[in-house]
Amino acid sequence: MIEHLDTALVNWSRAQFALTALYHWLFVPLTLGITFIIAFMETLYVKTGDPEWKKITKFWMTLFGINFAIGVATGIILEFEFGTNWSNYSWFVGDIFGAPLAIEGIMAFFMESTFIAIMFFGWNKVSKKAHLISTWLVAIGSNLSALWILVANGWMQSPVGMHFNPDTARNEMLNFWEVLFSPVAINKFLHTITSAYVLASIFVIGVSAWFLLKGREQLLAKRSIIISAIFGVLSSLFLIYTGDGSAYQVAQKQPMKLAAMEGLYEGTEGAGLIVLGIPTPGKEYNDDKDDYVFKFEIPKLLSFLGYGDTEAFVPGVKDIVEGGFEYTDKDGVKQIALSAQEKINMGKLAINALSEYKQAKESKDLVKQEESLVVFRENFRFFGYGFLNDPESIIPNVPITFYSFHIMVGLGFYFIFLFVAVIILILRDKLIEKKWLLRLLVFTVPLAFIASLSGWVVAEVGRQPWTIQDLLPAVASVSQIDASAVQITFWLFTAVFTVLLIAELKIMFKQIKIGPKEGGH
Amino acid sequence: MFESLSHLVLQQYWWLIISLLGAILVFLLFVQGGQTLIYTLGKTEMERRLLVNSLGRKWEFTFTTLVTFGGAFFASFPLFYSTSFGGAYWVWMLILFAFIIQAVSYEYRSKPNNFLGAKTFEVFLFINGALGTILLGISVATFFTGSEFSVNEMNFSKWEGAARGLELALNPHNLSLGLAVFFLARVLAILYFMNNVDEDNIISRTKKQLIYNSIPFVIFFLTFVIWLMFIDGFAYDPISKKVSYESYKYLHNFLQMPLVLIVFLIGVVLVLFGIGKSIFKTSTNGIWFSGVGTVLTVLALFLLAGFNNTAFYPSTFDLQSSLTIENASSSKYTLKAMSYVSLMVPFVIAYIWYAWKAINNKKIDAEEMNEDIHIY
Numbered sequence: 088m089i090e091h092l093d094t095a096l097v098n099w100s101r102a103q104f105a106l107t108a109l110y111h112w113l114f115v116p117l118t119l120g121i122t123f124i125i126a127f128m129e130t131l132y133v134k135t136g137d138p139e140w141k142k143i144t145k146f147w148m149t150l151f152g153i154n155f156a157i158g159v160a161t162g163i164i165l166e167f168e169f170g171t172n173w174s175n176y177s178w179f180v181g182d183i184f185g186a187p188l189a190i191e192g193i194m195a196f197f198m199e200s201t202f203i204a205i206m207f208f209g210w211n212k213v214s215k216k217a218h219l220i221s222t223w224l225v226a227i228g229s230n231l232s233a234l235w236i237l238v239a240n241g242w243m244q245s246p247v248g249m250h251f252n253p254d255t256a257r258n259e260m261l262n263f264w265e266v267l268f269s270p271v272a273i274n275k276f277l278h279t280i281t282s283a284y285v286l287a288s289i290f291v292i293g294v295s296a297w298f299l300l301k302g303r304e305q306l307l308a309k310r311s312i313i314i315s316a317i318f319g320v321l322s323s324l325f326l327i328y329t330g331d332g333s334a335y336q337v338a339q340k341q342p343m344k345l346a347a348m349e350g351l352y353e354g355t356e357g358a359g360l361i362v363l364g365i366p367t368p369g370k371e372y373n374d375d376k377d378d379y380v381f382k383f384e385i386p387k388l389l390s391f392l393g394y395g396d397t398e399a400f401v402p403g404v405k406d407i408v409e410g411g412f413e414y415t416d417k418d419g420v421k422q423i424a425l426s427a428q429e430k431i432n433m434g435k436l437a438i439n440a441l442s443e444y445k446q447a448k449e450s451k452d453l454v455k456q457e458e459s460l461v462v463f464r465e466n467f468r469f470f471g472y473g474f475l476n477d478p479e480s481i482i483p484n485v486p487i488t489f490y491s492f493h494i495m496v497g498l499g500f501y502f503i504f505l506f507v508a509v510i511i512l513i514l515r516d517k518l519i520e521k522k523w524l525l526r527l528l529v530f531t532v533p534l535a536f537i538a539s540l541s542g543w544v545v546a547e548v549g550r551q552p553w554t555i556q557d558l559l560p561a562v563a564s565v566s567q568i569d570a571s572a573v574q575i576t577f578w579l580f581t582a583v584f585t586v587l588l589i590a591e592l593k594i595m596f597k598q599i600k601i602g603p604k605e606g607g608h
Numbered sequence: 609m610f611e612s613l614s615h616l617v618l619q620q621y622w623w624l625i626i627s628l629l630g631a632i633l634v635f636l637l638f639v640q641g642g643q644t645l646i647y648t649l650g651k652t653e654m655e656r657r658l659l660v661n662s663l664g665r666k667w668e669f670t671f672t673t674l675v676t677f678g679g680a681f682f683a684s685f686p687l688f689y690s691t692s693f694g695g696a697y698w699v700w701m702l703i704l705f706a707f708i709i710q711a712v713s714y715e716y717r718s719k720p721n722n723f724l725g726a727k728t729f730e731v732f733l734f735i736n737g738a739l740g741t742i743l744l745g746i747s748v749a750t751f752f753t754g755s756e757f758s759v760n761e762m763n764f765s766k767w768e769g770a771a772r773g774l775e776l777a778l779n780p781h782n783l784s785l786g787l788a789v790f791f792l793a794r795v796l797a798i799l800y801f802m803n804n805v806d807e808d809n810i811i812s813r814t815k816k817q818l819i820y821n822s823i824p825f826v827i828f829f830l831t832f833v834i835w836l837m838f839i840d841g842f843a844y845d846p847i848s849k850k851v852s853y854e855s856y857k858y859l860h861n862f863l864q865m866p867l868v869l870i871v872f873l874i875g876v877v878l879v880l881f882g883i884g885k886s887i888f889k890t891s892t893n894g895i896w897f898s899g900v901g902t903v904l905t906v907l908a909l910f911l912l913a914g915f916n917n918t919a920f921y922p923s924t925f926d927l928q929s930s931l932t933i934e935n936a937s938s939s940k941y942t943l944k945a946m947s948y949v950s951l952m953v954p955f956v957i958a959y960i961w962y963a964w965k966a967i968n969n970k971k972i973d974a975e976e977m978n979e980d981i982h983i984y
Binding site for chain 1: 982
């Protein structure tokens with residue numbers, strides 16, 4: 088099926104995708120969240136007729152525009168990269184994966200980009216109401232975009248609603264609604280957009296706090312802070328709820344990712360949740376070193392979050408590689424886990440059977456066709472393992488996944504305290520006096536981006552080596568290109584995106600410094 | 609309503625949608641064409657600002673159509689997506705680079721402290737305008753000229769061309785369509801400026817430029833089309849699915865699908881009428897004739913490439929690896945599900961029309977550049 092595996096090619100392709108996705112994700116969350124904040128503000132303007140609200144709306148709209156442009160620039164590449172760099176993947180699952188991308192374009196991206204034109208240029212051309220509706224549609228459109236992209240991503244993490252068609256050698260969709268309403272996808276969508284709302288709230292609060300420190304734009308700053316802090320705290324609560332849902336889904340669908348998130352090598356019953364810890368550097372899954380240099384954990388919480396039972400067994404990395412532990416499958420039946428080696432063997436049987444089926448079909452040998460299909464179907468659930476040779480290759484990078492996860496969660500809780508403190512102080516009209524807090528709010532802005540990127544790293548590094556969980560590893564997904572070609576485009580993207588990022592930041596800082604103009608823009 | 613349709617009919621329906629999206633995209637490339645004319649038509653800072661802002665209110669339509677075109681192609685004909693994108697790597701990467709640098713250029717060009725300077729962003733716009741149109745034209749031309757690739761029994765594809773797609777640019781026929789698209793985009797841009805810009809100095813320069821760009825457009829376009837009528841095309845047998853060369857295939861396609869021929873001819877006439885009207889009379893609505901004409905012409909060319917048992921993405925390396933709307937498509941279920949989604953398209957077109965009219969109800973002029981609106 089794959090003639091030779093070129094590790095350099097796979098790694099450069101991975102690096103390129105990671106780089107482009109990382110850059111894209113630097114800008115998207117702000118767009119997702121700030122569009123709603125702007126829509127709230129404009130609603131207040133239309134309701135009250137207070138021109139100050141219009142000025143506030145327009146100021147944030149300018150910052151949004153700067154961010155949006157680079158988000159679009161970094162986004163187009165991702166869609167096409169599935170074809171250019173992951174062409175085998177594109178065929179293998181295109182029948183399912185292509186649909187959400189197309190729907191995103193038709194249903195969401197057009198809505199967003201059409202009404203942005205009215206939002207930016209329509210102030211004097213359409214009625215107040217039509218303008219307000221346009222602003223809301225921009226927010227809804229951008230969030231619908233996120234829905235379809237995360238449905239696609241969720242499907243990769245937990246493929247549902249499809250079957251494998253041996254004649255076309257690809258997965259084909261059986262049930263659109265199962266794909267759309269997959270619990271993993273929905274949880275991922277809700278968790279991601281709410282995290283974006285939190286980030287945008289922190290951005291708006293941080294910029295406003297800077298104005299307060301400088302003694303400028305007090306009314307704008309205060310009003311912006313109130314709206315964002317309330318939006319932020321409500322979003323944070325929902326974020327915890329969806330985070331809990333995500334943990335449950337990961338435990339069920341991607342136990343290896345959960346083990347990596349927690350740095351758990353040796354599984355245990357009644358597993359605790361690590362609050363703070365350092366995984367032992369250089370730890371191998373099968374050596375005798377302790378899992379952690381030190382740890383501070385909440386007893387039994389991991390078992391509870393993952394399985395709804397404080398005594399449940401949470402398998403560690405080693406358990407998943409070596410198998411042999413008992414678990415309950417999705418039909419509620421107790422099973423003994425297979426080892427990675429057994430899965431690899433079964434995967435190879437499936438790949439081999441598929442090839443035999445193809446040959447039998449060619450030679451019109453019906454009996455052989457039927458026989459090979461039976462073998463294929465029995466082993467298909469571990470199809471992707473057949474492309475791997477080493478059981479260890481199913482382990483993602485544990486330290487990166489662990490630290491990203493803990494940074495994300497830690498910062499997430501810190502943000503909640505911050506929102507609450509801000510709300511209390513601003514309602515008592517004491518925020519301006521607390522210079523240290525205002526400074527902290529400014530410095531928290533980059534932390535929000537770090538938290539958001541960490542979340543993305545957990546989701547994507549933690550699921551390696553899979554592009555489609557259990558069905559297709561990255562090594563088998565890649566386009567057969569020279570590694571050097573990918574290397575060149577990798578550096579080109581690095582250079583272009585970095586230059587554009589610098590431009591974006593310089594423009595953004597300058598616009599903040601300039602502040603709102605009378606009438607805006 | 610799509611339940612009773614056969615797989616083949618759904619494949620044809622989706623080829624029609626892809627063709628329509630491709631056709632609308634080529635029309636919207638007027639934005640790209642305009643980006644290559646900023647310095648030709650605008651001699652002062654204010655004139656250039658007017659031109660940039662006139663285009664800047666439309667660039668996202670082109671961009672979004674390109675993204676949707678890609679997504680829809682992926683969803684309906686994934687084998688094309690995996691074969692062409694993964695194969696002609698450099699061509700697609702260059703196209704993408706051209707669009708990456710476009711997206712920020714409008715927004716950042718006139719902002720203070722923009723790091724690279726306004727000139728750089730204008731160069732970005734020029735690169736996008738030239739490279740984007742020519743390369744997209746070349747890519748579409750390969751629907752007729754073929755590429756070198758193979759697809760194995762698992763439908764995994766391998767590019768056999770020498771330079772990962774760059775070799776396609778050396779084919780004179782591909783190049784003639786690429787340049788035809790480039791000059792068409794410039795022609796459409798000029799017609800659009802005539803319709804949208806209220807600035808005498810700019811308008812006084814448009815007529816001459818319209819003539820200068822229409823001539824090469826007509827030459828390159830006719831070269832491609834006349835040649836197309838005489839070449840061997842890539843036909844496949846509807847029963848055995850075997851692909852073979854057929855003499856005068858595309859001429860046959862026109863004759864066997866007279867409706868497509870009529871659409872094509874009406875399209876060409878409308879494009880020329882829009883140009884002629886604007887050259888010989890003082891007219892501001894040429895864009896609508898040439899625009900609709902462009903959509904019809906490109907639509908007909910796409911249908912010529914994919915309908916009537918024609919391989920739309922032929923392989924000259926291995927004929928039997930050629931992609932047809934039958935072997936490259938998604939499953940019946942997916943096409944059906946997506947067909948329901950396609951019912952949203954008229955709705956989308958309706959609100960785009962509304963937004964277009966709302967923004968363009970008054971021509972853009974120097975006075976508006978001083979209003980408190982978003983200015984690029």
